[in-house]
Amino acid sequence: MNKALIVFLFFGLTCALFIGRLFDLQILDDRYALYANENVIRKERMYAPRGHIYDRNGKLLVSNVPAYDLMVVPSQTTAFDSLDLARLVSVAPTDLRSKLKKARRYSSYRSSAVIRQISARSFGALQEHLHRFPGFYVQQRAQRSYAHVGAAHALGYIGEVTEGFVRKNARYRMGDLHGVSGIEKAYEEELRGRSGARYIMVDVHNREQSAFADGAYDTLAVPGWDIHSTLDIDLQLNKPLFDRAVLAEYPPGSPFKLINALIGLQEQVIRPSSSFSCRNGFHAKGLHVACHCGTDRPVALRLSISKSCNNYYCQVFKKVIEKYPTAQEGLDMWSTHVRSFGLGNFLNNDLPTGRRGFVPNADYYDRALGYTGWGATTMISLGIGQGELVLTPIQMANMSAAIANRGHYFTPHIVRLIGDRKNKAFLDKKHTSIDPGHFDEVIEGMHEVFEKGTALASRHDSIAMCGKTGTAQNPHGQDHSIFIAFAPKDDPRIALSIIVENGYWGSRWAAPIASLMMEHYLTGKVARTGLKQRMVEGDLRAEYALAGPKQKQP
Amino acid sequence: MREGQGLFWKLDGISIGLYMLLVLLGWMNIHSAAYQPEHEHFWSMDTEYGKQMLWIGSSMLILLFLLFLDGRLYERIAYPAYVLSLLALAGVLIFGSTISGARSWYTFGGFSLQPSEFVKCTTALALAKLFSKESSREGMSARSRWIAFALIALPILLILPQPDLGSALVFSAFLFVLYREGMSLTVLLGPIGIGVLFLLTLLLDKVWVFSGILLLSLAVAYFSRRRPGFWRGPLLMVALGIGVVLSVDHAFHQVLEDRHRNRIDILLGKAEDPKGIGYNTQQSLIAIGSGGLSGKGFLQGTQTRYDFVPAQTTDFIFCTVGEEWGFLGSSLVVLLFTALLFRLIFLAERQKSRFSRAYGYGVAAILFLHFAVNIAMTVGLAPVIGIPLPFFSYGGSSLWGFTLLLFIFLRLDAYRMLIL
Numbered sequence: 001m002n003k004a005l006i007v008f009l010f011f012g013l014t015c016a017l018f019i020g021r022l023f024d025l026q027i028l029d030d031r032y033a034l035y036a037n038e039n040v041i042r043k044e045r046m047y048a049p050r051g052h053i054y055d056r057n058g059k060l061l062v063s064n065v066p067a068y069d070l071m072v073v074p075s076q077t078t079a080f081d082s083l084d085l086a087r088l089v090s091v092a093p094t095d096l097r098s099k100l101k102k103a104r105r106y107s108s109y110r111s112s113a114v115i116r117q118i119s120a121r122s123f124g125a126l127q128e129h130l131h132r133f134p135g136f137y138v139q140q141r142a143q144r145s146y147a148h149v150g151a152a153h154a155l156g157y158i159g160e161v162t163e164g165f166v167r168k169n170a171r172y173r174m175g176d177l178h179g180v181s182g183i184e185k186a187y188e189e190e191l192r193g194r195s196g197a198r199y200i201m202v203d204v205h206n207r208e209q210s211a212f213a214d215g216a217y218d219t220l221a222v223p224g225w226d227i228h229s230t231l232d233i234d235l236q237l238n239k240p241l242f243d244r245a246v247l248a249e250y251p252p253g254s255p256f257k258l259i260n261a262l263i264g265l266q267e268q269v270i271r272p273s274s275s276f277s278c279r280n281g282f283h284a285k286g287l288h289v290a291c292h293c294g295t296d297r298p299v300a301l302r303l304s305i306s307k308s309c310n311n312y313y314c315q316v317f318k319k320v321i322e323k324y325p326t327a328q329e330g331l332d333m334w335s336t337h338v339r340s341f342g343l344g345n346f347l348n349n350d351l352p353t354g355r356r357g358f359v360p361n362a363d364y365y366d367r368a369l370g371y372t373g374w375g376a377t378t379m380i381s382l383g384i385g386q387g388e389l390v391l392t393p394i395q396m397a398n399m400s401a402a403i404a405n406r407g408h409y410f411t412p413h414i415v416r417l418i419g420d421r422k423n424k425a426f427l428d429k430k431h432t433s434i435d436p437g438h439f440d441e442v443i444e445g446m447h448e449v450f451e452k453g454t455a456l457a458s459r460h461d462s463i464a465m466c467g468k469t470g471t472a473q474n475p476h477g478q479d480h481s482i483f484i485a486f487a488p489k490d491d492p493r494i495a496l497s498i499i500v501e502n503g504y505w506g507s508r509w510a511a512p513i514a515s516l517m518m519e520h521y522l523t524g525k526v527a528r529t530g531l532k533q534r535m536v537e538g539d540l541r542a543e544y545a546l547a548g549p550k551q552k553q554p
Numbered sequence: 555m556r557e558g559q560g561l562f563w564k565l566d567g568i569s570i571g572l573y574m575l576l577v578l579l580g581w582m583n584i585h586s587a588a589y590q591p592e593h594e595h596f597w598s599m600d601t602e603y604g605k606q607m608l609w610i611g612s613s614m615l616i617l618l619f620l621l622f623l624d625g626r627l628y629e630r631i632a633y634p635a636y637v638l639s640l641l642a643l644a645g646v647l648i649f650g651s652t653i654s655g656a657r658s659w660y661t662f663g664g665f666s667l668q669p670s671e672f673v674k675c676t677t678a679l680a681l682a683k684l685f686s687k688e689s690s691r692e693g694m695s696a697r698s699r700w701i702a703f704a705l706i707a708l709p710i711l712l713i714l715p716q717p718d719l720g721s722a723l724v725f726s727a728f729l730f731v732l733y734r735e736g737m738s739l740t741v742l743l744g745p746i747g748i749g750v751l752f753l754l755t756l757l758l759d760k761v762w763v764f765s766g767i768l769l770l771s772l773a774v775a776y777f778s779r780r781r782p783g784f785w786r787g788p789l790l791m792v793a794l795g796i797g798v799v800l801s802v803d804h805a806f807h808q809v810l811e812d813r814h815r816n817r818i819d820i821l822l823g824k825a826e827d828p829k830g831i832g833y834n835t836q837q838s839l840i841a842i843g844s845g846g847l848s849g850k851g852f853l854q855g856t857q858t859r860y861d862f863v864p865a866q867t868t869d870f871i872f873c874t875v876g877e878e879w880g881f882l883g884s885s886l887v888v889l890l891f892t893a894l895l896f897r898l899i900f901l902a903e904r905q906k907s908r909f910s911r912a913y914g915y916g917v918a919a920i921l922f923l924h925f926a927v928n929i930a931m932t933v934g935l936a937p938v939i940g941i942p943l944p945f946f947s948y949g950g951s952s953l954w955g956f957t958l959l960l961f962i963f964l965r966l967d968a969y970r971m972l973i974l
Contacts, residue, residue, distance in 0.1 A: 011922060012892070018933065025842050025934075032839060
């Protein structure tokens, strides 16, 4: 065989092998084009500024302020004076060194945050000297800023997402912030906006080189919606993070008598003129409910409200229950009426926390006492808002609003406007099971509470206020001072419930506070400075001391 | 006819044209691979493509100089040049400087030379000289055979301790010369067979490999059964085969270093490590594979421009071709090389003197081995072995070395009629 031919064959086969291989790699296999893009294209997120939160009058409550993180790309650093840098960012040199070590361990080529949230002042000083520290740069981030200390429980706060959260929510990345509680959590979707993306080309060291395809695929960040809450920041004074308005449950006490009056009217067991004589309380089969209304004449509806007559309501409650053949049916009917005021269940409002409260029904007593083990008198304390019944302050306020509206309410909500759209979720009118006609007499009674009843001391000269005092029994200490109110009487604009823990009688603390708040809300100021001063300087320590031994219980 | 007359017209235009084309294409791709957007000038001496232009210019001077030397000179200086170059190789082990792990370089100021690049040329000359002494035009004596093996083995032994496995491997190309100048095909197929056996042993169970050897030997024995002593060849095959298989385990695990072992494991698909050892090959495949049919265009290769491919101006220069010029461009380069190799064999065969023919085969073989190993490495058919792609890769020593190699032959060819 010709030797040259064999050599040609060798060369020719090699050539064919290579061209075949190139055909396979470049024409048949399309994975490599993807890999090449994966190598070089980095998606950079453009963070959307979180929406601001305003109060109902447009006062800015929560906004964003820039915060600065000192970042480092370890591979780009040169020898530097770590003492000097530590002084500039005001941290301990050992701290800085350990942070740098950590960054280097994470990656030489990717950036890590060395110091988070440098103050604006340190940032100013740092920026001037940063050129001496190659490989370091400052990244701006947004931090939440709270203009007022009040209402923290309702506004909530934001925090970094957890690993578990990221796993469940694909749109979040580690290091992202999200609402953890309050409005920040409930309106996370609206507030967060949509982050944009920028596609850049990087080299093998992850250094930015140029925009990919001249930015054709880039998207802009869409800022979060601004939110207008229903809060009036001027009425917000409490600071604790336990939101008593939705989380604390109290026996409603006397204000609940209003509901029983309305049920009595609706069930036609009483008329406004029906009256009961009060002989220091309600007496039945060895049961005695004391009463301090102090009237010796027959008590009709209005007077029963303004004087908070216990006997009257025990009688009404008994009549309601006994109108039906069995206590079960009676109580279930009563329970249905009560629940129509939004009591005893979640209001399904827009705060991420809350309690149901508790409105007992027949089932409850059957289980506790047996089918025949109970009747109207067994549970007579429900008539005066005590016993197993517990409500949250927000439910009581809602109850007050439903009465003010003569039979309907809107689910209480804390956000009014999202951007410039109304918060659609809460525009539905909810009707109670009481006919609107029954309310006027009850409201007159509530007005008399201020005019000549238990809240006379809190009366306002020009605003027609309506309210009802209460004292909720507290087994752990001094009783709670309770008050629900709305104003003005004929065209109500504000309804509220006030609870002063350990405040004793409703008229002592809760009623004056309610009165002052309504005045402030309706007139924009408080003219009764003396009363206000008494409330602001008020000291409950006397009441706590009074309840001394009881307080030690859990 | 006197030497020197009408030299230009006697030179082989096709070879020179292919050489020029490859050098120019090489420079273009080096430009692309070394391109930095922040360098605004198209031309700068600080860049690799700037320096390469200097190497190309000096190569032109070298080839002009070569063309004006008397062709008979090479035959005369073949042995002394060989000895001198071996001394230079020995010297580099002592005086050389270490660049990327291998003590292979002489450094003069800012300028480095790799003697192994020139030893290829002197070894080719020495082999040619050896065979020119034979009494007839074909065949070789037993003595020449041993001397030839020694001539090839000496530089390998001197290069291995640098260590530079790639350059040492290149000398196996001279087996083509031995084959052409009288040895049987076994001299080519033997090492290839051993190589294949080596890989098969690592990949398959030994039982299968043994059975394969046995079957193959029986087949060979059957087809050559009419020849006297026909059993000797197949018996040797079996003995050698079993010997190789048994030594492979030992060789693979005891003799080879980890880095070689890893590269082979990755090539065989026994290990995957795209971020570590396999990174080079993976990035090289991505660069070439992402080129598609017609490539991303000049200076548009993202793999090359953003430094994902290692050694992209030198050993992996073919990645740039594949990425920026696609299947069309890279096939063209493969075809250009093959054309040059074919042309060189064609020229070698038309030589009147055995010296020129043997030397011509040497040139073609060296270029072929570089080309084959380099391309095979970049397209993932061979483990990563660091040898340059002739005329393409950045580097003065290799360009000078290949120019020297090629143009001595073209000079010999131009006056082939003179030497009888």
